[in-house]
Amino acid sequence: MKSYTYSFLTLVLCIICSCSTDKENNIDDTDSNEMYFPPINSDEWKTNTVEDLGWNEDALQPLLSFVEANKTKAFLILENGKIVVEWYGNNADATSNLAWNSAAKTLVSFTAGIAIEEGLLDINLPSSNYLGTGWSSLTTAQEQNITVKNHLTMTTGLDYTVTNNNCTDPECFTFKNLPGTFWYYHNGAYTITHNIIEGATQQNFNTYFNDKLKNVIGMQGSWVPFGYFKLYYGNARSMARYGILNLNKGNWDGIPVLESETYFNEMTSTSQNLNDAYGYFWWLNGKASYKLPASELNYTGKLIPNAPNDLIAALGKDDQKLYISPSKNLVVVRLGDAANDELLGPSSFDNLLWEKINNLIN
Numbered sequence: 001m002k003s004y005t006y007s008f009l010t011l012v013l014c015i016i017c018s019c020s021t022d023k024e025n026n027i028d029d030t031d032s033n034e035m036y037f038p039p040i041n042s043d044e045w046k047t048n049t050v051e052d053l054g055w056n057e058d059a060l061q062p063l064l065s066f067v068e069a070n071k072t073k074a075f076l077i078l079e080n081g082k083i084v085v086e087w088y089g090n091n092a093d094a095t096s097n098l099a100w101n102s103a104a105k106t107l108v109s110f111t112a113g114i115a116i117e118e119g120l121l122d123i124n125l126p127s128s129n130y131l132g133t134g135w136s137s138l139t140t141a142q143e144q145n146i147t148v149k150n151h152l153t154m155t156t157g158l159d160y161t162v163t164n165n166n167c168t169d170p171e172c173f174t175f176k177n178l179p180g181t182f183w184y185y186h187n188g189a190y191t192i193t194h195n196i197i198e199g200a201t202q203q204n205f206n207t208y209f210n211d212k213l214k215n216v217i218g219m220q221g222s223w224v225p226f227g228y229f230k231l232y233y234g235n236a237r238s239m240a241r242y243g244i245l246n247l248n249k250g251n252w253d254g255i256p257v258l259e260s261e262t263y264f265n266e267m268t269s270t271s272q273n274l275n276d277a278y279g280y281f282w283w284l285n286g287k288a289s290y291k292l293p294a295s296e297l298n299y300t301g302k303l304i305p306n307a308p309n310d311l312i313a314a315l316g317k318d319d320q321k322l323y324i325s326p327s328k329n330l331v332v333v334r335l336g337d338a339a340n341d342e343l344l345g346p347s348s349f350d351n352l353l354w355e356k357i358n359n360l361i362n
Helices: 002-024 057-069 101-117 140-144 148-153 187-191 193-201 205-217 236-247 261-267 348-361
Strands: 072-079 082-088 222-226 229-234 312-316 320-325 330-336
Touching: 057 072, 057 082, 057 348, 072 236, 101 148, 101 187, 101 193, 101 205, 101 229, 101 236, 101 261, 101 312, 101 320, 148 187, 148 193, 187 193, 187 229, 193 205, 205 222, 205 236, 236 320, 236 330, 320 348, 330 348
Parallel strands: none
Antiparallel strands: 072 082, 072 330, 222 229, 312 320, 320 330
16 A cells, blocks of 8 residues: 555656646647637747748748748748748838738628628628618619629629729719629729628727727737728738638637638638639639639639649738638738739739748648
8 A cells, every 4th residue: 555655646746747847848738730829918929940840941041032032021921820930021020010902801701701690791682781772873773783792702793994993982883794793803892891891780890890800819900091992901910810710710719700610611612603713802722713803804723823722812912911721720921012013912923932832831
């Protein structure tokens, strides 16, 4: 009996000493494959290393040199929520609030999903249910044919050849095609979705967005009026937080920010039969064909050939990029000035950047 008691106490002491040593050495005893969520209202963020992940260390500096040479201001790679690469340059740092441009469109489709869950919005109803009649120059019957989903999928049928494609005044919204019969990247038809959500929630869009999304996951930044646009300015880590949220399908460390898996899957899957590579403001890789902003052409092949097939992306003018790959457990953020041409969303830079990323992670 004494021998048994001695052995048991020895085992307990060994466990205590081992735990103590692990803490002193800052050993993370959590599953390395478990999703990490950085704490709210804190600069704390766990990291991992290229070496520990078994990535190609020789490819890291060429990647960073590439992003710097291409006018990047902030560049992050996260694996399972932990930061592996974090780089700033070209007169920017971790505190810099940078314009997300159209990459922020996905913030709106995500917020719309929250309003749907709360029973405040139905995307299959006419947008005039939330905007009121007379929001366009169409007849009342024509307005009734345009649903909220048409706005989310860029299939409103509104004339995109108007003088100012960004305009949201009624005289700028005129009839061109039947809703759902033509896809075109129409910024005005997107921008007014802010007003649709306001009509549905009976709240200021910024207030609703802050309460339901931004503050819940610890983002910073704000929507800033810019002509007809509302541009979102935030730092790179805020975009990374949003990336983690979507990598985890709308759940933040056990908090269901967007609980409906059905809506999340609809939002991040082909949303119509006119542009395979487009969801609800999200760009989708791995599809058979795609269309691009400012073009009526349909291109054969993947949107970003070098990127994972399951990649979803929030893409904005001048190469603002948020890439999410569930199969790789990756979130990649790129903010800065246009690498080459000043395009509205996808660009040749996507494929060039993923060539460099692949050299690192493969």
